Amino acid sequence: MNRLTSVLGLDLPLLQAGMGGIAGPDLCAAVSGGGAGGALALYKEPPQRVRELVRAVVASTSRPFGVNIIPEVTGPAGCRAQLRAALDELPANAFVTSFGLPDADAAHDVVRSGRVLVVQVGTLRDAQAALRLGAGVLVLQGTEAGGHLLGELPAARLLRETRARYPDAVLAVAGGVATGSDLTRVLGQGADGAMAGTLFVPAVESAAHPYYKQRVVDAAADDTVVTTRFDIGWPARPHRVLHNPLTGTAPRHPATFIATTGAGGGRWPVPRYSAAVPVAETVGRIEEMAMYCGRSCARVAGQYPAAVLVERFRRPYEAVGRTHVTSTEGGSWKKHSSR
Ligand SMILES: Cc1cc2nc3c(=O)[nH]c(=O)nc-3n(C[C@H](O)[C@H](O)[C@H](O)COP(=O)(O)O)c2cc1C
Incomplete structure (x- = not known):
């Protein structure tokens, strides 16, 4: 059982990054429809527009998806106004992803609503603060990542340090993941999953130029x-x-x-x-x-539908699961045979 898929109700331990201007309802719904966790970027959208955007996703998929906030861009009041509008419209299986730490009131609004709070951080100190705020999932952003940077460590090192400190936390890595083998690499390093942004910029459903x-x-x-x-x-x-x-x-x-x-x-x-x-x-x-x-981007090959991009993660991910099951079975068979 994978902890990230269990906590968020996904098929695959892969999250699409909220991307202001790029990740609208079409991309979000397509990613979620494919079995990963889509995210609707709220960026600087005013509350009335937030409602319309969330309704558009709800009309297109019944799978879990996230709304993405950036508290340092909206400020505390703007962030809470966006959240109020979103939480009114979101189904129970939706989640909220935050770029950086939200303030305590915003975090409380999400947690009290029963939705999982996913917080992206770039330092061990912020990981600790996010867990204190009630985050159910941490996204650890390495300096390989596209977009704004939250820390100064490469993803593998931030993961190693955070996993050592919080063995039971649900941890996804952001930065450096665009293929199924990237995903299996970070799972092997102790992550529960990954978040990808750049991979989805050229997707058919992305609003990028x-x-x-x-x-x-x-x-x-x-x-x-x-x-x-x-x-x-x-x-x-x-x-x-x-x-x-x-x-x-x-x-x-x-x-x-x-x-x-x-x-x-x-x-x-x-x-x-x-x-x-x-x-x-x-x-x-x-x-x-x-x-x-x-x-x-080195491993982003073309402009494909998001569901195709997501589907490519399935086989490598399931192969890791099979290896795990096979080795467990092998272990118990050996125990039997030695008796
Ligand atoms: C085009 C682009 C826009 C982004 N905009 C946002 C955003 O609006 N909100 C957010 O939480 N993260 C945003 N990010 C950062 C991602 O959350 C994540 O850290 C990054 O995409 C991971 O690295 P990758 O792009 O190599 O997959 C953006 C990233 C990219 C590439």
């Missing part, structure tokens, strides 16, 4: 860089992105508008160095925008 999708498919791990450049709208946190004309040693240009994008039914200008990703409706200098991407 086609140029961005293709760049993720084409990228090697060293085409990603950690920078603090895209800080407008989400300041002071390093992030791993695909290199582009604004990263590296390029001088900082004025933050004039370089694109327009669609969100919440309206159109908005995008300044240079915005944290916003290019989505299907974005028009302008796409190649200068923040294209979050993890080192796992």
Whole structure:
């Protein structure tokens, strides 16, 4: 029995990362429909829009899925307003994933509602704090991960240290997982499962811009860089992105508008160095925008339906289960034969 699948009611111990602008109802429902844990990104969505988005997922799947909050972006009041709206609409088997620590009131709202609180952390100290807040699952983010970074340790080391301290905690790894063999590797290192983001950026159901999708498919791990450049709208946190004309040693240009994008039914200008990703409706200098991407891009092969991507994890994962059962059976057979 796998602890992550048991706690969240999944077929596979794989979670899709909430990804602002990219992981809408279509991606979330497709991932959950495939047997993994989809996540609906709430990012900066206002409460009324949160309700509409959650209803759209509920209309498409009855499998467990998560809603994803980013407390440091919304602030405590905004986070609780999003949660109130989401919790009103969420089925009982849904869960909440938080990027970084939520405050005690937000955590309490989730736990009191009976939904599992999944908290992504990047340090052992935050792992401890998340468990104190009532998290049922910890996602341990390594520095290989795409998007904003919560710590400074590679995933394997953070996992080793956290597992040593909390042998009974349910732990998933984020960063470096895009294939079934990546998943079996982290299970072998002591994780209960994994979270993947980059893998799903080019998925058919992802709302990412086609140029961005293709760049993720084409990228090697060293085409990603950690920078603090895209800080407008989400300041002071390093992030791993695909290199582009604004990263590296390029001088900082004025933050004039370089694109327009669609969100919440309206159109908005995008300044240079915005944290916003290019989505299907974005028009302008796409190649200068923040294209979050993890080192796992090296193993992201194409633009496939999310259910196909999820299904590819099944056989390697089940093979690990069979090996485990076979060796247990082998052990008991030996005991019999030696009697
Ligand atoms: C395009 C992109 C957007 C992301 N946006 C979010 C987000 O809105 N909320 C969140 O919890 N994590 C977000 N993340 C970070 C993921 O939770 C996770 O740490 C990361 O995807 C794991 O590494 P991987 O991308 O190599 O799989 C994002 C990651 C990517 C690649």
